[in-house]
Amino acid sequence: MVDAVRVLANLDELRALTGDANGAQRVAWSPVWLKARAWFEEKLKALPVERHYDAAGNHWVTLPGESETALVVGSHLDSVPNGGWLDGCLGVMAALEVLTHFAESFNGRPPITIKLVDWADEEGARFGRSLFGSAAFAGQATIEADRRRTDRDGITLEAALAACGVEIDRVGEAVIEQKSLAAYLELHIEQGPILEAQGKPLGVVLGTKGVERWAITFHGQEAHSGSTPMPVRRDALAAAAKLALEIRPIAKKHPQAVATMGSVKTFPGIVTAVVGRCEATLDMRDLDADVLASILEEARAASLRFASEERCTVEWSKIWSIQPIPFDAELVLLCREAVLETAGTVEELPSGPLHDAAEVASAGIPTVMMFVQSLNGLSHNAAEDTRREHLELAVTAFTSLAEKVAAWIQR
Ligand SMILES: [Zn+2]
Numbered sequence: 001m002v003d004a005v006r007v008l009a010n011l012d013e014l015r016a017l018t019g020d021a022n023g024a025q026r027v028a029w030s031p032v033w034l035k036a037r038a039w040f041e042e043k044l045k046a047l048p049v050e051r052h053y054d055a056a057g058n059h060w061v062t063l064p065g066e067s068e069t070a071l072v073v074g075s076h077l078d079s080v081p082n083g084g085w086l087d088g089c090l091g092v093m094a095a096l097e098v099l100t101h102f103a104e105s106f107n108g109r110p111p112i113t114i115k116l117v118d119w120a121d122e123e124g125a126r127f128g129r130s131l132f133g134s135a136a137f138a139g140q141a142t143i144e145a146d147r148r149r150t151d152r153d154g155i156t157l158e159a160a161l162a163a164c165g166v167e168i169d170r171v172g173e174a175v176i177e178q179k180s181l182a183a184y185l186e187l188h189i190e191q192g193p194i195l196e197a198q199g200k201p202l203g204v205v206l207g208t209k210g211v212e213r214w215a216i217t218f219h220g221q222e223a224h225s226g227s228t229p230m231p232v233r234r235d236a237l238a239a240a241a242k243l244a245l246e247i248r249p250i251a252k253k254h255p256q257a258v259a260t261m262g263s264v265k266t267f268p269g270i271v272t273a274v275v276g277r278c279e280a281t282l283d284m285r286d287l288d289a290d291v292l293a294s295i296l297e298e299a300r301a302a303s304l305r306f307a308s309e310e311r312c313t314v315e316w317s318k319i320w321s322i323q324p325i326p327f328d329a330e331l332v333l334l335c336r337e338a339v340l341e342t343a344g345t346v347e348e349l350p351s352g353p354l355h356d357a358a359e360v361a362s363a364g365i366p367t368v369m370m371f372v373q374s375l376n377g378l379s380h381n382a383a384e385d386t387r388r389e390h391l392e393l394a395v396t397a398f399t400s401l402a403e404k405v406a407a408w409i410q411r
Contacts, residue, residue, distance in 0.1 A: 002101055002399045004392035010093045011391075014039065014077075015085040023382035024085055028078035028121035028132070029160040036077045040118065043096060048108040055173035056136035057120035057166040063099050065106075065113040071406050072184045072365075073098045073398075074117035076133075076356060080125040084384025086189045086391075090372070092118050094187045094395050098402045112409055113180070114402075119356045120166075127157045134356035136174040138363035143168060182409045183331060184360040184367045187398040189386055193377030194349050201390040202397055203347040204335040205369035208358040209256070209285040210292045210324030216243070216303060220312040222268060222276030234311045237266050237275035242306040243299070247282065250298045256350050257286040257295055287324045287350035324350075325358045331368035334404045339370065342397035370398055 018026045018036045026033045037059065044051060044061060051061045062070075075091020095116045102110045120133030127149040135141060147168060149157040158168045188205075195203050220236035244261045251259035260283045267277040282299060286292040300316060307314040332348075339346040349371065351358075361367035372394035375385045386394075 001104070002097060002396055004097070004395040007093045007097050007395045008388060008391055010043065010096070011085060011089055014089055014093075019085060021382075022082040024079040024083040025081060026077055026079040026083070027081055027125050028123065029126065029164050033078050034164065037118070040077065040092070047100060047103055049099065049103075053165070054137070054177050055166070056133045056141070056171040057161070057164060058133040058137060058174060058177070059118040059120075060177060061099065061116040063103055063110065063114040065110040067112045068180045069182050069409060070113040070115045070180050071402065071409055072115045072117055072181055073186070073402060074119065074184070074356075075186050075188060076119045076122035078121055078123050078125075080123050080380050082381060083123075084189075084379055084381060086384055086386055087191065087379055088122060088188075090189060090391065090394070091187045092116070094398045097395055098399050101399050102402075102406075110406070112182070112406055114406075115181070122356055126151045127160070129157070131354065131356055131359050133174065134359035136171045137177055138359040139172070139175045140359065140362070141172040141174070143171060146171075178363060178365065181365050183328075183405050184357060184365050185331075185398070185401060185405060186355065186357045186367075186369045187394055188355060188369055188371060189379060189384070190349075190371040190374045191353060191377070191379035192374065195347055195371060195373040196375065196377065198347050200343070200345050200347040201373050201393050202339045202343045203349050203371040204332055204339055205327060205371055206332060206348055206350045207287050207324060207326035207361070208351045208354050209287050210289055210322055212282075212284045212292060212296050212321045213319040214282045215317045215319055216240070216280045216282055216314060218278045218280075218307060218310075218312045218314050220276050220278075220310065221274070223274040225272045225274055228274055233274050235274050236278035236310070236312050237264075239303070239306040239310040239312045239314065240264055240278040240280045242309070243280070243303050246302045246306070247284075247299055250295050250302070251284070254286060254288075254291050254295065256288075257284070257291055258352070259284045259295065259299065281319070285352060287326065289324050292324065322354075325361050327357070327361055327368045328366035330408065331366050331405060334408060335368045335370055335401050338397045338401035338404055342400060343393050368401075370394065370401060
């Protein structure tokens with residue numbers, strides 16, 4: 001029997017143990033995070049499982065099956081400072097319910113192995129390295145860069161890891177955990193407003209969006225605002241302003257694409273001068289790599305056009321980018337089925353934020369995520385919340401997905 005009420009009771013218990021009036025305080029590599037992990041270890045005592053921490057600090061709990069081939073379910077217990085009670089924890093507690101359900105259904109020995117993983121430092125809140133544990137698992141450890149990371153108090157990541165029993169030189173060894181893994185499933189809160197707006201409790205995540213992040217600088221001519229006639233101005237802000245408006249219709253041509261000009265700085269930036277230089281940023285995202293490439297190209301062409309209209313020049317320099325990571329097509333279908341059967345309605349959506357699941361998928365392991373509605377689209381703060389009946393539906397649907405995927409692995 002799936003016991004969603006037990007999952008909620010666990011979440012309430014963890015919230016009381018590791019949160020305060022400002023929210024959750026389970027920042028990775030901190031004493032409160034270790035307390036959450038120790039609490040979780042206690043929860044496992046009644047189950048016929050083996051467990052270990054890998055070289056990157058990820059916690060693996062194994063319910064051995066007839067076959068070594070494994071289905072993995074998981075998420076992360078760490079939070080941002082003053083975080084929410086569901087981000088990450090919901091996925092870990094739902095995974096525990098899946099493990100318990102398989103142990104009970106098969107008298108302690110299911111046909112395939114079921115594993116639970118609690119990834120280390122998903123949030124990167126203290127040292128600025130998100131997806132620390134899952135990236136190491138996926139063979140994407142960044143040890144040299146990590147060695148230079150410090151927190152606000154000057155404590156090195158290396159020292160913080162060592163205090164938790166993790167050696168920085170060995171985190172890459174976490175890749176051995178990939179052995180025999182046939183699929184990865186993660187339940188997470190949406191952290192956005194789409195499911196609530198659609199009136200859908202649950203959604204199937206199609207993948208994580210790719211990101212193109214650029215700095216765009218328009219160069220014109222500084223000039224006196226009183227003496228320079230309008231027709232001869234070379235106003236760098238005018239060109240940037242046209243682009244800020246133009247990226248909206250460019251993105252709107254595609255249902256999932258988003259484009260944001262998040263920062264605009266003008267130079268000299270005084271009330272009596274025509275803007276000679278304007279520095280803007282552009283962040284564009286989509287799940288489809290071709291769409292992402294095409295909206296980026298359209299924005300670039302538009303910037304050249306506007307620069308020329310305003311008799312300015314423009315230069316682009318890349319800040320950062322990442323490819324879209326689509327989830328497994330067959331698992332997306334199974335997730336859709338599980339959600340539809342449980343909730344009677346389903347929404348398919350990409351994830352704007354990155355997740356550990358993206359690292360797992362990039363390692364070539366078939367992966368899918370399920371989202372449950374977030375109230376008011378809020379996350380990463382104490383206001384983060386989801387209706388309790390939606391959380392119960394999510395646990396039921398997620399367990400059903402695990403059963404379907406277990407059968408799919410054995411097909
Ligand atoms: Zn999360």
